[in-house]
Amino acid sequence: MFRRLPEPPARRIGFSLDGVAVQGAEGDTVAAALLALGRTACRETAVSGAPRGPYCMMGVCFDCLVVIDGLGNRQGCLVPLREGMVVETQHGRRDAAR
């Protein structure tokens, strides 16, 4: 798990994660918000379907890929979290047609 260190709490930002209403904080990227919520895995790989989570948090590894507002393959670590965003786990190729 991760925790937010005791600082003056940042303004909360509401968004949807796989259809559930959740909250992140101002200054979060999508990947950071998911980790703070305890979601260490955010996608399944295209090849084997293995679960993956953010590895580099700097736009390099592409393991934080998520679906944001209907658009897939977004790098969660580079996208600032916004109020009302719809974020979904990205499923691998074998589930892409569903």
Add this chain to the structure above:
Amino acid sequence: MRRLTDVGALREAYDLVIVGAGPAGMAAAVEAAGQDRAVLVLDENPGPGGQIYRAIGTAPLRDPRVLGAAYWEGAALADAFAAAEVDYLPGATVWHLDDALEIGVSAGARSAVLPARRVILATGALERPMPLRGWTLPGVMSVGAGQALLKAQGIAPTGRVVLAGCGPLLWLYAAQCIAAGAAPSLILETTPRANWRGALRHLPAFLATPYARKGLALMARVRRHLRVVPHVAALAIDAEDGALRVTWAEGTAFTADHVLLHQGVVPTLNLARAAGCAIAWDEGNACFAPVTDAWGTASLPGIAVAGDGAGIAGAEAAALRGRLTALEALRALGVLDEAGRDARAAPHRAALARWSRGRAFLDALYRPAPHFCAAPPDAMACRCEEVTGAALRDAARMGATGPNQLKAFLRCGMGPCQGRMCGPTITETIAQERGIHPREVGYMRLRTPAKPITLGEFAALRKTEADRRAVERR
């Protein structure tokens, strides 16, 4: 600085385009600004600072002791950048650069292609991959990732946290977590004992630097708070009952909630290589780096590489190298003559020499062990395409002797990260399998788009009549 929000706000053309807003990019912009030349800074992150000064100005941890003085020193440069007369587009991914200095950039799911007269690549460094069995498991991330979370969001891992690998960043992050009240549990230090042999002759020069004392104090502080296992020579991670079991020697293991890996940093090569800039093996940093001259100019006219992207030397050196590339750009753009350029460069060169002292010691001491650079058979070498060390070694034995042939055999390096996470691993694994030096193996070819963009975005690019005629059948 004029902060732009989308590619529609860009000018038709720029005299100088700087890619990256870390220390090198910000310093280059500051140096080049205010000379009646159109300067643009493109950066992928939501705000300036790069990795070292990530979220400078918005970091939620306001107690300066947590992130430390070296971090907060970036505020002065960020302020100077904010005051500089340049255009700045954050959240912008540069996916194309060629020898005609045409730049393809995407922001907010829209792309533009624009010409530049000079380009400075200040795309920095990335962490050297550490391909272990289990390094793809959720819960395993890089130390740099942990530090990015600490700087930008004030988030720290909790529970049983293991840091494994080597290099100054690993110790710095441990100290920052301790200062934040979130001490890790264990450090598995992988620096080979034999590295001291090569490092010792550089020790006197290192001890004369201000960061020797700081570094030693920091390591002592870390050792007081947590257990450090030195000279770890083997490592593997397995998922076990919802946790991570880290094994480092026969029968020696620790169950962790998080494992953070690190073994130094290497230059980001993708844009320079996609443009066609030459690279060469850098023995000091044990990696490939773009070939540059004393002004940072690459092998292609008009393109320069500044900062750690041209070879690892640290943040202060990066800013100075950014200034030098900017001065040469101003000369090429007719603002300065050679004498004027050299006069303005002199103090930066003197400072650069000071900041370079002691570097050789750190390079030699923290040179990663070859067996942690090559992928063992049971580790994922290419994370995107899920190609294991065993597959690489089999293909190398079957006669796929170089990284480009391996791509054709296995697709390694052809996933969305475009070889960023596996390029060094593939070279090192082939070298180990064939018993030759990585220099002889070479590095995989990298091409446009340097980062993936959607076909829709590509198709929506503005087209000229000539573009249309080039592909239309009559």
